[in-house]
Ligand code: ADP
């Protein structure tokens with residue numbers, strides 16, 4: 569990774585649900601300002617991996633750190649202690665999460681959705697939170713929708729609001745879990761354009777997506793996951809055009 573500072577460091581992460589071992593020792597490092605695109609078949613553990621990064625899922629083994637801070641634990645001597653809920657929430661505020669299904673608050677307007685977290689966590693006074701929300705809405709091209717309710721927006725517009733909302737806490741890293749999978753095809757581009765713009769401005773991101781063209785354009789690094797492990801990782805030209813592993817080749821031949 570050269571002189572780029574590591575922002576997200578996932579080491580040896582294992583996670584099982586019952587006897588289903590979903591993550592089997594995942595290692596992943598994301599440098600500051602880098603964009604990593606994660607590909608892989610359904611059920612390979614991509615969502616679970618994202619969820620372990622902000623401690624929405626507790627790992628069975630292995631650790632995650634963000635900007636040098638261990639997530640979910642405090643180390644004392646050679647022992648690990650789980651953090652209290654309040655401290656976990658504070659860490660989670662550094663990680664923006666954008667879901668497949670937008671997950672906007674339906675009873676709040678667009679601007680209220682965006683200012684909710686910064687105000688309720690005491691991060692920003694009301695006026696400042698609103699001013700920031702307007703800047704973010706301009707950035708995602710939705711200045712005219714400030715007072716609309718989510719149900720009056722298209723899926724693409726809702727997802728752009730969700731991105732603005734994730735940015736409002738000024739996260740150190742943004743995680744996207746198939747952000748365009750629930751969208752009608754004609755709305756995919758407007759969401760990918762926003763993510764592309766964030767990438768250009770140096771936002772550190774991990775993007776789970778099946779959009780291979782986007783990965784080729786935007787990713788610094790492409791990760792192919794299968795059955796709970798990282799099978800292959802490298803620059804897009806390498807992983808997408810000259811995959812070394814038969815499982816990567818088989819997957820790409822289906823999605824390309
Ligand atoms: P992907 O996002 O790559 O499709 P997931 O991480 O969602 O994969 O799921 C990987 C496996 O873990 C699947 O077999 C899924 O059924 C299982 N799984 C995910 N979350 C849970 C959960 N909360 N409880 C039980 N099984 C789960």
Ligand code: MG
Pocket residue numbers: 614615616745
């Ligand atoms: Mg998933």
